Amino acid sequence: MRTTLTAGEFQLLTGLSAKALRLYAERGILPPAFVDAGSGYRHYAPSQIQHGATIGLLRRARVPLSELATASEFPFGQWREAVRVRRQLEDFYLDVAERVAAFDPARFTAHTRPAPALEWIGVIIGLDIPDAFDEHAEAFTALSVSTPAVDDAFAGALAELGAEPAPMCWTAVPDTGTGGPGAQMLLARPWAGGADERTRALIEQRVRSGTGQDVRAVAGTLPQRDEVTFAAAQGDEFSPVDEAASGFLHVLAFEEHAARHGLARLGRSARQVVHGPSLFSGDAQGEPVSVFDARPAGVS
16 A cells, blocks of 8 residues: 655645745755655655645745744744734835825925024934835834934933034934945934034944944034925825825925926935924924925025
8 A cells, every 4th residue: 555645646635836845845844755766756645735735825825935844833823913914014005105196286285484504413323124024014113212212312412512402303314324235314403513523423422322323423504495394285184194105295295396486405305303302202392394495596
């Protein structure tokens, strides 16, 4: 009585393809019971059918190969929770994409305020955002902890240098980065105290000792400019989806407004401005506002 199955029979009973069987054998995920030394044909034991079928179904559920070696003890409950969270994120981003795709400039009103030149000081931090979509939630959770800590240490360093609490602060994409890989963010505050090497070194050291994170202290001047902001049409509800889409929608609104009025943008992107001494504390007066800096008419 034959006690093993040919590869073809095993494929039929488990739903696995010949290519999948070869791959799983090479990876040690589903090795054959034995391989005929003369022909090289793989043979499988009937007791392997359950394991093979489970692996095939898990792959259809988009479980990575790296998780299949322990398919016999697969954590179904934990994986279902991960799938639920991933599906929620996918639905969320689909909703955000739908908002952006339906952009209508008529729903946004531009407000322009002339602003004088403003000296500032700031720190540039790296944003370690993974390429893998399913790792985004964990990365953003980590940033929600580390970024406020850096901002707090930065504010403490400025206080040590004799600065009064800032009337406003902002985040932006730095015009010049640290030269390292990945995305970066500038945390900035008004500052007229000069930014010599000693000042920058003290800020960097205080942030490093307070958070364990390396930053680069920088300074500059916002030139005389027109600050352009946008308000959505009155009566529009503002859901988390709208909040996530607002940054993209404001960029589109500014580009349309700038093209219509012949404006030239200053800086690489909008600044997210908070009126108050801290970007992340409850002392701020309202939510961050996207501010687009534009060169005033007649100013070269």
